[in-house]
Structures are given as C-alpha cells and as structure tokens.
Amino acid sequence: MTQNIQTIDVPIAEPFAEPLVPPSQTPYVERPHGPVGRSEDRIDGPEKVLGTALYGADLFYGRADCFVSVVRSEPAHAEIVAVDPSAALKMPGVLGVYTHRDVRGTNRQGLIVRDHPVLAESRVLFRGDAIAVVVATSERTAEDARRAVRVDYRPLPVVADMDAALAPDAPRLHPDGNIMGGKRIRKGDADAALAAADVIVSESFCTQTVDHAFLDLEAGIAHYDGRTLTIHVSGQWVHEERRLIALALGLPLESVRIICPATGGAFGGREDISIQIYLGIAAIQHPGKTVALRYSREESMRARHKRHAMRIYYTVGATRDGLLTAAKITVFSDEGAYRSTGPAVCRKAASHATGPYRIPNVSVDVYGVFTNNNPTGAMRGFGACQMAIAYEGMMDRLAARLGIDRLEVRRRNLIRSGDAVTTGQRIPIATAVECLDAAVRRLRQCPPPRPTDPHKSRTRPPALPPHLRRGVGYSVICFGLGYGDGFPDASRARVGVSDQGRIQVFTGGVEYGQGLITMAAQVAAEELGVSVRETDVVWADTEQTFESGSSSATRQTYFTGNAIRLAASELKEQLLDIASKLLGVHPHELELRDGCVVGRFDPARSVPLAEVVAQGRARGYSLEATALFKPRTVCEDFDTGQSPRAFITYLFGSHIAEVLVDIETGEVRVDRYIACHDVGRAINPQSVAGQMAGGATQGIGMALMEEVVNRDGRIANPNFTDYILPTFRDIPPVECVILENDDPGGPFGARGIGEPPLIAATPAVLSAIADAIGVHTHTTPCTPQRVWELLHPDEAAVPPDARFSLAPPHARLER
Amino acid sequence: MTPEADEMVAVELAINGKPTHLVVRPDETLLFVLRDSIGLTGTKGACLEGECGSCTLLLNGAPVNSCLVLAAQVHGGRVETIEGLAHGDKLHVLQRKFIESGAAQCGYCTPGLIMAAKALLDETPNPDEETFFRGMEGNICRCTGYTSICEAIRGAAREWSR
Numbered sequence: 001m002t003q004n005i006q007t008i009d010v011p012i013a014e015p016f017a018e019p020l021v022p023p024s025q026t027p028y029v030e031r032p033h034g035p036v037g038r039s040e041d042r043i044d045g046p047e048k049v050l051g052t053a054l055y056g057a058d059l060f061y062g063r064a065d066c067f068v069s070v071v072r073s074e075p076a077h078a079e080i081v082a083v084d085p086s087a088a089l090k091m092p093g094v095l096g097v098y099t100h101r102d103v104r105g106t107n108r109q110g111l112i113v114r115d116h117p118v119l120a121e122s123r124v125l126f127r128g129d130a131i132a133v134v135v136a137t138s139e140r141t142a143e144d145a146r147r148a149v150r151v152d153y154r155p156l157p158v159v160a161d162m163d164a165a166l167a168p169d170a171p172r173l174h175p176d177g178n179i180m181g182g183k184r185i186r187k188g189d190a191d192a193a194l195a196a197a198d199v200i201v202s203e204s205f206c207t208q209t210v211d212h213a214f215l216d217l218e219a220g221i222a223h224y225d226g227r228t229l230t231i232h233v234s235g236q237w238v239h240e241e242r243r244l245i246a247l248a249l250g251l252p253l254e255s256v257r258i259i260c261p262a263t264g265g266a267f268g269g270r271e272d273i274s275i276q277i278y279l280g281i282a283a284i285q286h287p288g289k290t291v292a293l294r295y296s297r298e299e300s301m302r303a304r305h306k307r308h309a310m311r312i313y314y315t316v317g318a319t320r321d322g323l324l325t326a327a328k329i330t331v332f333s334d335e336g337a338y339r340s341t342g343p344a345v346c347r348k349a350a351s352h353a354t355g356p357y358r359i360p361n362v363s364v365d366v367y368g369v370f371t372n373n374n375p376t377g378a379m380r381g382f383g384a385c386q387m388a389i390a391y392e393g394m395m396d397r398l399a400a401r402l403g404i405d406r407l408e409v410r411r412r413n414l415i416r417s418g419d420a421v422t423t424g425q426r427i428p429i430a431t432a433v434e435c436l437d438a439a440v441r442r443l444r445q446c447p448p449p450r451p452t453d454p455h456k457s458r459t460r461p462p463a464l465p466p467h468l469r470r471g472v473g474y475s476v477i478c479f480g481l482g483y484g485d486g487f488p489d490a491s492r493a494r495v496g497v498s499d500q501g502r503i504q505v506f507t508g509g510v511e512y513g514q515g516l517i518t519m520a521a522q523v524a525a526e527e528l529g530v531s532v533r534e535t536d537v538v539w540a541d542t543e544q545t546f547e548s549g550s551s552s553a554t555r556q557t558y559f560t561g562n563a564i565r566l567a568a569s570e571l572k573e574q575l576l577d578i579a580s581k582l583l584g585v586h587p588h589e590l591e592l593r594d595g596c597v598v599g600r601f602d603p604a605r606s607v608p609l610a611e612v613v614a615q616g617r618a619r620g621y622s623l624e625a626t627a628l629f630k631p632r633t634v635c636e637d638f639d640t641g642q643s644p645r646a647f648i649t650y651l652f653g654s655h656i657a658e659v660l661v662d663i664e665t666g667e668v669r670v671d672r673y674i675a676c677h678d679v680g681r682a683i684n685p686q687s688v689a690g691q692m693a694g695g696a697t698q699g700i701g702m703a704l705m706e707e708v709v710n711r712d713g714r715i716a717n718p719n720f721t722d723y724i725l726p727t728f729r730d731i732p733p734v735e736c737v738i739l740e741n742d743d744p745g746g747p748f749g750a751r752g753i754g755e756p757p758l759i760a761a762t763p764a765v766l767s768a769i770a771d772a773i774g775v776h777t778h779t780t781p782c783t784p785q786r787v788w789e790l791l792h793p794d795e796a797a798v799p800p801d802a803r804f805s806l807a808p809p810h811a812r813l814e815r
Numbered sequence: 816m817t818p819e820a821d822e823m824v825a826v827e828l829a830i831n832g833k834p835t836h837l838v839v840r841p842d843e844t845l846l847f848v849l850r851d852s853i854g855l856t857g858t859k860g861a862c863l864e865g866e867c868g869s870c871t872l873l874l875n876g877a878p879v880n881s882c883l884v885l886a887a888q889v890h891g892g893r894v895e896t897i898e899g900l901a902h903g904d905k906l907h908v909l910q911r912k913f914i915e916s917g918a919a920q921c922g923y924c925t926p927g928l929i930m931a932a933k934a935l936l937d938e939t940p941n942p943d944e945e946t947f948f949r950g951m952e953g954n955i956c957r958c959t960g961y962t963s964i965c966e967a968i969r970g971a972a973r974e975w976s977r
Contacts, residue, residue, distance in 0.1 A: 049925055215955070
C-alpha cells in the first residue's frame with residue numbers, strides 16, 4: 001500500500017474579507033459531465049432487493065460455532081457485591097462466563113472520554129450496564145445461562161431525572177459530580193440588550209428521549225486465531241472501534257480487524273461501540289471458534305445510548321419591528337449514565353442555539369447532567385435538532401406577540417451571506433432565505449398526486465368538519481457539518497485501477513443506507529471518465545481501507561468525497577502520463593472518457609484504459625493513489641464560545657408542514673409536507689431526496705409519537721409495540737426541493753444532506769399544530785394527550801406551569 | 816429447557832416451490848427456521864413481535880409476519896420468500912421498481928416490503944388509497960421514508976395491470 005498520502009490542507013481563509021458573490025452566481029469552476037449530478041441507481045441496490053445482502057445476523061448461518069449472551073444490570077444504580085457464575089457454569093453447553101477480571105486491557109469504552117467500563121467493575125450506573133459475558137454452544141443455552149448468573153447488588157438511590165441529579169443532596173454519579181460539563185457562548189451583552197428590548201418573549205421547552213430504532217438489530221460474529229481478532233459487526237467508524245477494542249481488550253492495534261457487513265440504518269446509534277467488544281471478549285477466550293451475538297429488540301433498546309432529552313429555557317428580546325436584539329438560553333441535557341458523545345452534543349447544541357438567525361447579543365449555557373438513565377449520545381441531529389424546536393418555537397411566539405406574519409419575522413432575522421452565526425463564524429454563502437422562499441413557492445403550487453392513490457383528487461374540501469383544524473407550519477434551520485470546534489476531522493481514500501480497467505475505490509466510511517458507496521463511485525467515476533458500473537467500492541474494512549472518520553455529522557460526502565476526488569485525480573495524472581507516452585501526445589492534451597484515454601483535440605488518438613494499465617504496470621507505475629482531506633476548524637474560546645471557523649461549512653434548509661388536528665381527540669395528521677435543502681450540489685439527486693424524505697419521517701416521528709419513557713431508571717417501552725414509529729399512514733408524500741449553490745470547498749461543490757432534514761422537520765410540524773389550534777407547543781412529542789391538554793389546560797394531568805421544578809440558572813460551568 | 820428428540824416435529828412444506836422436509840422444535844418460529852436452519856437469510860427480523868413487518872413472507876399466498884408463525888404450524892404449506900422472487904438474473908417488477916425509485920436505502924425492510932406489496936398487488940392490482948394502506952401499514956421503514964416506496968409500488972402496479 002502506497003504511503004505517499006497527499007495532504008490538502010484547506011487554509012483558514014477569511015471568506016468574509018472577500019467580495020461576496022450572490023449565491024445564485026457562485027458556479028463551481030468545473031461542471032461535472034459524467035455521473036456526478038445524475039440519479040444513478042445504488043450500487044448495492046440489486047443485492048438489497050434480492051435479499052442477498054448479508055447483514056450482521058445473516059452471517060450466523062453456517063459460521064457460528066458458539067453464542068454469546070450479555071449479563072446486564074437489573075438495578076439502575078447499585079454496587080456490585082458479587083458475581084457468581086457457578087450455576088451457569090454447571091449447565092450443559094456452557095463454555096464460560098467472563099467478567100471484567102477476564103478483560104486484559106483497560107476495560108474502558110467511550111468515544112470522547114473513555115469513562116464507561118466495558119464490563120462493570122464495582123458499580124452499575126444504568127439498567128443495562130453489562131456485567132458479564134456468557135459463551136455457550138447454542139443461543140438458547142447462552143440465554144438460559146445468562147439468567148443463571150447470580151449478581152448480588154447493594155442498591156444505591158436511583159437518580160431518575162435531572163431534577164434529582166441537581167438536588168443538593170443528590171448522590172454523585174461521577175467523581176466530578178453530576179454536571180458533566182457543557183458549553184457557553186457569550187456574544188455582546190445579552191442582559192443589557194434584553195433590558196433595552198421593546199418586547200421580551202420567554203418560554204421553556206422540554207424534548208424527549210428518542211431511540212434510533214434502526215431495524216437491523218445489533219448482530220455479528222467474531223473469530224480469534226491466536227493472533228488476529230476479526231469482528232464482523234456494523235458500526236459507524238470501524239477504525240475507531242479498532243482502536244477502542246485494542247485498548248480495552250489489551251491487544252496490539254494490528255491484531256484487531258473490523259469488517260462492516262451490510263448495515264440496516266444507524267442514525268448515530270452505532271457510533272458508540274456495542275456488541276463488537278463483547279464478541280471480542282468471547283472470541284479471545286475461545287480461539288479458533290466463531291462466536292456470534294445478536295440482540296433482541298428489548299436488549300437493543302436497553303443497551304444502546306439515546307438522544308438527549310433537553311430542557312431549554314429561552315428568552316429573546318426584539319424591537320417593535322421584530323428585529324431580534326438578544327437571546328438568553330439555558331439548556332439542561334439528560335446525559336444519562338456515561339458521557340458517550342455527550343460533550344460534543346452539548347457543544348453542537350450551544351453553537352446551534354440560535355440557528356440561522358442574526359442576533360447581536362447572545363448568552364448560551366448548555367449543561368450535560370448525569371442521571372441513571374441510558375447514556376445519551378449521537379443521534380441524527382446531534383443536539384441541533386432540540387435547539388431547532390426551541391428557536392423556531394420562539395420565532396412563532398415572537399410573531400404572534402408582535403402581530404407580524406411568521407414568515408416575515410423569520411425573513412427579517414435570517415442571516416444573509418456574510419453574516420455571522422452565534423459562534424461568530426461568518427457564512428460566505430448563507431441560503432436560509434432562498435430555502436424558505438423555495439419551500440413557500442412549492443406550497444403555493446398544487447400538491448402532486450399521491451402515489452398511494454393517483455386517482456384521488458387532491459383538491460381540498462371547501463370546509464373542514466367542525467372537529468378538525470388545519471394548520472401550516474414553517475421551519476428554517478442551519479447546520480454546521482463535520483465534527484467542528486477544532487476536533488481533528490479527516491478522511492483518507494485510495495483509488496486504484498484493475499488490470500481490466502475497472503476503477504477501485506477504498507474508503508473506511510460505512511455505508512448504512514445513506515448512499516455513501518454510490519456517492520464514492522460517482523465521484524471517482526466522474527474524475528476518471530468511466531461509468532459507475534465500471535467502479536468497485538471496498539468499504540469499512542480496517543485491513544483494506546484507510547481511516548475515513550465516522551459516517552456521521554453529515555460529513556462523508558464532503559470529507560470522503562473530497563478525499564476520493566483528490567486520490568482519483570492523482571491516479572488520473574499517472575494514467576495520462578502513461579497514455580501520453582503511448583500516443584505521443586502531451587498529457588495536458590489528453591482526457592479520460594468512456595473508459596479510454598482520448599486526445600482532447602484529436603479524438604482519433606485513443607487508447608483503452610486496460611491497455612494503459614498494462615503498459616503502466618510494465619513501466620513500474622503504482623497505478624493507485626491515496627489522498628487525505630483534512631481541513632481545519634478552530635476550537636472555540638472557552639469563555640465566549642466564539643470561533644472564526646467552528647465548522648467547515650454550513651447547510652441550510654426549510655420545511656413546511658400542513659396538519660389536520662382533531663380537537664376532540666388531540667390526534668394530529670400531517671397532510672402535506674415540503675422539504676427544501678441547499679446541498680451545494682446533489683451528487684445523486686435521488687439519494688439526496690431519499691435522505692430528505694427519510695429524515696423528515698424521523699423528524700415527524702419525533703414531533704408526534706416517538707418517546708422513550710424512562711421511569712425510575714427503567715425504560716417502560718423497550719419494544720416496537722410501545723415505542724411508536726411512523727408508518728405509511730402517518731407520512732404524506734415528502735415533496736423535495738433541492739437547491740444547489742456550490743460550496744467552494746466541497747467535491748464538485750457538494751456539501752451533504754444527512755442530518756438537516758430531521759432537524760427541520762420537528763419544528764415545522766410543531767409550528768403547524770400551533771397554527772391549527774392557536775396554542776403554542778412546548779413539549780415533544782405532541783401525542784394526542786399532550787395536544788388535548790394544550791386545548792384544555794384546566795384539565796391537564798400536569799399543569800403547564802409545573803412542567804419544570806428546576807430553576808434555570810442553577811448550575812455553573814467549571815473550566 | 817431443551818426438548819427431547821421425540822418432541823421435535825416433522826414438517827413438509829414447499830419453500831419457493833421446492834419441497835422441503837424439516838425437523839423443527841415445537842417452539843421455533845418460521846422466521847428462525849428459514850434463517851438459521853436452512854440459511855434463507857433474505858427474510859429479516861427486527862422487532863420479533865409482529866409490529867414492523869420486516870419478516871413478511873407469503874404463506875399460502877397471504878402475507879404473514881414469520882416471527883409470529885411457528886414452523887410446526889405450516890405443515891403442508893406453501894412459503895414464498897424474497898429469494899424466490901427473481902427468475903435467475905431477471906428481477907421481479909417490484910424489485911426493479913424498488914431500485915429505480917430509490918426505495919431501498921439501508922435495505923433492511925426491503926424484503927418484507929416487497930413481499931407485502933406482492934401480496935397486495937396479487938390481490939388488488941390497482942389498489943385505492945385505503946386498500947394500499949391496509950396492505951402496507953404493517954411494514955415499517957425507518958430510513959427511506961415512505962415516499963419512494965409508495966412510488967415503487969405504484970410503478971409496479973402500473974405494469975402489473977398491463
């Protein structure tokens with residue numbers, strides 16, 4: 001493998017110092033003329049519709065020798081007095097029971113701070129903490145043996161929610177106390193500006209715990225041959241999993257190989273390590289055997305981290321004309337038992353606290369609070385979606401208070417190109433207004449026929465029955481892509497060519513349905529003048545691919561797309577150089593087209609790629625290239641949260657939801673849905689629309705039905721009977737509007753799409769409900785009961801004023 | 816408790832047209848037997864309690880959640896799974912439309928969706944909206960959203976009725 005990695009370090013430019021080109025006139029210098037920009041069929045499509053794609057649990061058949069089961073904590077908070085496996089070990093077919101004493105490494109996991117014991121040592125902090133690993137000859141025996149492992153606990157008081165965690169006499173869940181940390185932003189003087197404001201609006205919001213609910217349950221196999229531990233499990237960042245497993249289990253890095261099988265969704269839920277590490281423990285103990293483990297839905301929901309439930313206290317000040325002058329925001333975020341990616345979620349929440357709005361004076365404090373709930377970490381939206389619920393809710397309230405149209409208030413405050421977001425970062429191409437306008441234009445058009453029933457007329461009935469109310473809701477959001485805040489963020493890619501002239505792309509990124517490998521093939525094929533059908537992608541295998549960072553943070557198109565493009569262009573130089581010698585034409589006068597090298601000005605001069613490859617091999621060319629894309633962001637100032645470049649680039653989007661609310665039952669039906677996003681350039685428009693529709697569906701679920709109910713440290717609904725997901729009936733056709741304003745640093749101008757559709761969806765639906773019933777919402781999800789209570793505050797189970805017993809400015813952030 | 820050998824049940828059934836003889840435990844589901852005993856892993860499990868439809872297959876022509884059907888119950892039955900849909904290299908029209916419409920992203924719900932849609936269109940080649948929903952609402956998709964899936968099924972329906 002060649003080591004001459006090419007580094008392109010995008011300098012920290014001063015984009016705002018340059019004259020701004022209106023967004024519609026920022027064409028990327030190179031227009032793609034090949035597969036980029038076309039809705040190519042997914043390259044993994046056939047195997048997925050045929051049922052031949054192999055997901056984690058599909059690897060069991062014919063391979064699994066023995067089966068693993070995980071003993072989990074029953075109490076949410078307890079000291080472990082003793083673990084007695086003797087009864088389990090006596091069962092026929094049980095091969096072993098292993099505790100932390102059998103783990104040879106650090107026994108620690110965690111993506112940002114390794115604070116979570118892989119197998120609990122002296123204490124368990126949530127109901128689901130792993131304590132021991134059982135290995136047996138059958139899955140059934142492993143399950144029976146798991147129940148037979150006796151764990152004696154000394155119960156400790158359960159910190160069931162943030163109120164309990166912040167109480168003065170609360171038990172300390174971590175050595176530094178129950179405040180995990182957080183982030184603050186100080187820009188201008190929020191207090192003074194609020195005092196001087198014409199109008200002040202205050203509200204508190206309460207968002208729920210959400211489960212990723214990917215359908216493909218955690219499952220996989222592992223094998224240890226005495227030297228190499230090979231694990232086939234779906235994750236989101238195979239190279240980090242390798243590092244983590246090597247450290248935790250005490251193996252040299254090169255002795256761990258992770259291979260990602262077909263993956264049925266992730267949404268952040270595979271970012272933290274899951275079964276990989278238990279499989280590793282079991283495999284090391286049973287060399288030569290292939291060990292297998294899969295979760296049930298209940299175990300999956302009990303074991304996995306969740307989306308942070310947040311309480312958001314939001315105050316804005318504005319002029320009589322509706323111009324925002326100040327915002328003061330305090331956020332408490334239920335971090336659960338361990339950090340997971342919580343610190344980064346808090347930072348992202350803070351830097352997105354005011355969204356795409358221009359507010360000169362801002363004060364934001366975000367605190368992560370430890371409880372004995374499931375750890376909370378990465379999930380699509382990553383802290384930014386909770387804040388969008390709040391800032392869009394505030395825009396609706398401000399409009400209502402001032403009697404100004406909701407769209408007008410937004411337009412007056414949305415950032416324009418060259419304006420700064422809350423972190424002080426100026427955005428050279430800000431298209432928030434363009435997104436909103438495009439979505440509104442679409443709303444004014446007649447909706448397309450429903451694919452579920454093309455015969456049915458979509459003309460609206462002239463009058464609604466008396467129990468139904470119609471409402472329209474709007475949202476506008478922005479999202480900084482990548483890890484941001486100075487966190488190292490890089491992607492590497494290798495591109496080679498086979499003897500037959502097929503292009504081979506190697507990326508460490510994970511394809512979990514978002515379309516990464518098709519994007520990778522399109523970018524490489526575009527650069528090298530071949531078709532996607534002539535391109536193979538090898539992905540997420542730590543032995544065959546370099547690290548490409550995680551498939552998260554809406555970053556793979558931008559980062560890996562760039563890395564592939566750089567590597568492909570390096571390879572192209574070699575190919576043109578070889579062909580130049582064969583054809584006697586200067587390389588600059590050659591181009592790659594349709595699988596041949598062709599004279600740019602003399603197309604008669606042409607040589608097939610396979611011939612170029614054969615000649616290149618004979619002449620000692622490497623015929624492959626590796627590239628690194630590693631742009632820099634700037635860590636924010638601790639005291640002010642300001643950074644000239646907290647994120648590499650920003651995405652904008654706007655959604656519109658039309659709902660019907662049944663005021664007798666509180667039921668909400670989404671009747672029409674429009675999603676508009678500026679993606680820079682859509683490398684595959686169909687894929688982009690798919691991400692928009694999928695994200696919107698999850699966002700509608702978050703607005704209306706999805707909620708993990710935590711009661712005294714126990715998840716009350718760890719199954720799909722009680723954790724409600726949107727179905728065909730709940731989601732209207734998502735009308736997608738894709739705007740393209742090229743990003744100067746993106747591959748072919750592309751930015752990305754992953755998370756923004758979810759972020760924009762929830763507030764649009766909430767805004768529509770408020771429009772329909774005339775009462776603003778503050779708690780998600782808006783279940784029929786909550787909507788009914790909004791309509792009948794006197795009869796509500798929980799009076800609106802008693803929603804939070806927690807006083808906001810209660811905590812202090814220590815450096 | 817592991818049952819004794821004499822508690823095992825012999826089952827004769829046709830899987831994708833192929834006569835098959837199985838010996839199963841009385842408490843094993845059809846989903847488990849197909850996937851783990853004979854390696855037909857195209858049918859997926861996701862909730863394992865009949866809520867999500869990922870494990871949908873056709874039993875005697877009707878869609879069932881195979882996670883809720885005991886293998887011992889299907890003696891003499893006719894089972895169709897996703898593996899039996901294509902003819903060699905030629906994709907079934909639903910499979911082709913799912914690719915063309917971008918209706919399979921992560922692909923995990925896809926086999927169940929395609930089998931449910933086949934059952935729907937076999938019964939009603941040109942369903943109205945209520946029939947469409949009744950046929951498909953038992954299948955959950957978490958990542959693609961339903962727009963492109965509806966388009967794929969509707970596209971297949973257009974060719975179906977021809």
